[in-house]
Amino acid sequence: MSKLAVLASGSGSNFEAMVHYFRQQATADIVLLLSDQPQAQCLNRAERLGVPAAAQRVRDFPDKDSYERWIRDTLLDSAVDMVVLAGYMRLCGPTLLQAFDHRILNIHPALLPSFPGKHAVEQALDYGVQVSGVTIHVVDEGMDTGPILYQEPVPVFAGDTPETLQKRIASVEHRMYPRVVEAYFQGEVTLKARRAIWKEEPTWDCGF
Numbered sequence: 619m620s621k622l623a624v625l626a627s628g629s630g631s632n633f634e635a636m637v638h639y640f641r642q643q644a645t646a647d648i649v650l651l652l653s654d655q656p657q658a659q660c661l662n663r664a665e666r667l668g669v670p671a672a673a674q675r676v677r678d679f680p681d682k683d684s685y686e687r688w689i690r691d692t693l694l695d696s697a698v699d700m701v702v703l704a705g706y707m708r709l710c711g712p713t714l715l716q717a718f719d720h721r722i723l724n725i726h727p728a729l730l731p732s733f734p735g736k737h738a739v740e741q742a743l744d745y746g747v748q749v750s751g752v753t754i755h756v757v758d759e760g761m762d763t764g765p766i767l768y769q770e771p772v773p774v775f776a777g778d779t780p781e782t783l784q785k786r787i788a789s790v791e792h793r794m795y796p797r798v799v800e801a802y803f804q805g806e807v808t809l810k811a812r813r814a815i816w817k818e819e820p821t822w823d824c825g826f
């Protein structure tokens with residue numbers, strides 16, 4: 619069974635959805651939650667759910683690379699196959715990216731490449747879009763860049779606040795993130811992502 623780890627900085631609702639999904643499906647095991655925020659709510663969820671967890675602040679390390687070596691070594695000690703970012707508010711550096719090459723996924727609360735960064739929901743509302751959404755992608759060194767695996771639109775309604783839109787987006791995230799993670803580690807990724815990841819044309823007839 620695949621071993622997954624989740625990295626989170628905040629509430630951890632996607633982490634919890636993922637734990638419930640994989641406990642039911644039994645196709646993967648969430649073996650670890652790591653956080654850069656020792657007070658984050660995701661750690662309480664991990665305790666309640668019985669998932670091993672650890673947290674360290676970046677500022678308690680001499681530099682970001684030492685912090686990432688801690689993450690990498692902790693993941694390797696638990697024999698983690700794939701890493702899932704769920705509200706992890708940091709860019710991944712070369713140490714993590716090299717150790718888990720194309721095996722780190724992220725979820726973003728907007729239709730990328732629109733509204734990357736930390737304030738996607740507010741920015742989409744301020745811009746006045748009528749449709750926003752959810753993007754799940756493979757992580758590279760950029761901010762919310764990397765090959766897209768899945769997108770789903772979410773309508774924006776008149777009178778929406780950041781809270782109401784975030785809630786609508788979250789329900790899509792909780793439903794889809796575990797399924798896309800599962801499809802990815804089972805090798806069922808989209809053609810577009812395969813092309814972008816492996817930089818080669820598919821060998822099968824894709825019909826267009």
Ligand code: GRF
Pocket residue numbers: 626628629630631632633704705706725726727788791
């Ligand atoms: C989600 O909206 C996700 O798209 C973004 O951060 C939020 C995390 O929420 N990257 P939670 O901590 O999983 O509740």
